[in-house]
Amino acid sequence: MKTRMTELFGIKHPIMCGGMMWLCKPDLCAAVSNAGALGNITAANYDTGAELAAAIRKTREMTDKPFSVNLSLLPSFRITKEMYLDWFDACLAEKVAAFEISGAPVDKFFGPDAIKRGHDAGVKFIHKVGSVRHAIHADHAGYDAVIAAGVEEGGHPLSDDVTTVVLTPRMAESVKIPVITTGGMADGRTLAAALVLGAEGVMMASRFMATKECQMNEKVKDELIRRQEFDTVLYGKTIELQGRALKNAWVKKVQDMEARHAKLEEMAPLLSGLRQQTVWADGNTEDALMPVGQSIGLIHDVATCKEVVERIVKEAEGILKGSTQRLNIS
Template sequence: MKTRITDLFGIEYPIICGGMLWLAVPELCAAISNAGGLGNITACNYDTGEDLREAIQQTRQLTSKPIGVNITLMPAMRFTEESFDDFFRVCAEEKVEVIEVSGRPAVKYLDMLHKAGVKVMHKVGAVRHAKNIERYGYDAVIAAGIEEGGHPLNDDVTTMVLLPRIAESVKIPVISTGGIADGRGLAAALSLGAEGVLMATRFIATKECAVHPNIWQELIDRQENDTTLICKTLGLQGRALKNDLTQQVLDLEEEGTDLEQIIPLLSGQKSKTAWVNGDANSATLMVGQSIGLVKEVTTCEELIQSMVKDARDILTAKLACFD
């Protein structure tokens, strides 16, 4: 496949793994990059820039292909402004091929990153934000629909509308995320103006993702209506799997409880433990509506190959409609 994204990032297929706190680590990153996509190491897994450097170097031992790093510029108790400065500086020094930024724009780092040859993309949920990202000089923008796992923008616009709106509004390449998990999603995204797709939930259901088998079964069993938006009333909405804990958070929100009292329920440590011990009821597990499309656990190679083949078959068959 060839799009501006494959050219820009030096990858074979425009299929990218998004940031995944605790899950996007060297082994998974390398498996995705080795399969021709772009793997991801999530900086916030690590306490310091030097820990991130170690993870990047570990990944380089596992793949010679381009890799990506996610840096989430959102308020977090574990990080200071200096922590973020370190993350970006280390990525430039290690010449990571691509950085995915989410949260506030990384304007102050762009010059340094570009001088080091690093390409930078930003995840947005609105046309106005996409236009800003282009103006700041980013290389690409990710259009994130409300279907996505993680923290979709509270504009709540779906991929089906957001993607073409952003694609018609900027000249830099657009990557689509939110609700994509197979070749049908890839074909649809290309048709709507994307030059690549970014997924997270579907990559959890790969053999190279280090989660407990119970989590894989949960992903297969649960359907597209099994996620919910928590913390919407607190201006910090996140899409997570429906479970007892997310219901507890929603109940507290309805009672008007302060964020300080809800924060302990959202603890990152709880989700870190749950991914590994397989107790899907004990933490807020970020997943997207694409969970409804997860049918099996595959290798990253099988996933990417099947997506490319299915997208090609679908688009070729649709052309026949016009004969």
């Protein structure tokens, strides 16, 4: 399956892994890239550029295929501007294949020459955005691709709340650079749908959590499979950083605080991403905000990354070939 996305990154399949703090580390990244998709290292796993560079080099010992680095330029209690600059420079020095940027655009965050500096080092820029206006900005600023992130996605969907099904074609008709779809993507049917809607491929995160190579307590993977598409909720509109997480006792506490207009200082300990690390390790899924997408309703097994990627592509190819017959269109 060749698309503008596979050509842009030199990958076999039009699939990439989305950034996941504490989970997108060298083992998972290399497994996704070795499966022919674009793996991901999430910069926020590390405290310094040197630590990130070491993770990039470790990944390269396990794969000779391209992978991206996620930089989340979002408000954070922990990450300082110096840390972002350090990570950015480390990625240029290591000449990673691409940045997956979320939050603020790099040209505004690091300055107008940031994209040129990246391109000179051979690094491509993908911006994950939830609106057409942000996609148009990325196109004009010189990004190489945009990700249409619908409200179904895990992590931090934009509070515009536009679904993937509407956002993808709107973006595809509005920008010249390739559009990659995320939010609700987890199988061959959704990949085929994204391509039909005008995307050049998909990005998935929750689906890659339920893989053998994702390093987390097996109890969390079992819980993801048990839970359904209605088992996630949105929170955070009152603090202007919306998130989607698994329904649990922790997010209920956050929602209750929001309902009584609690101040950010009071909510901060509950929102800290540091807690997630403990949950991924001990498997107590009630004990932190657990970012996941509505796509968990489509995830029914734990498989290797290779099995996941190959199965999705085969299924999508079958659907796209067969749909004209099934719909009786000549």
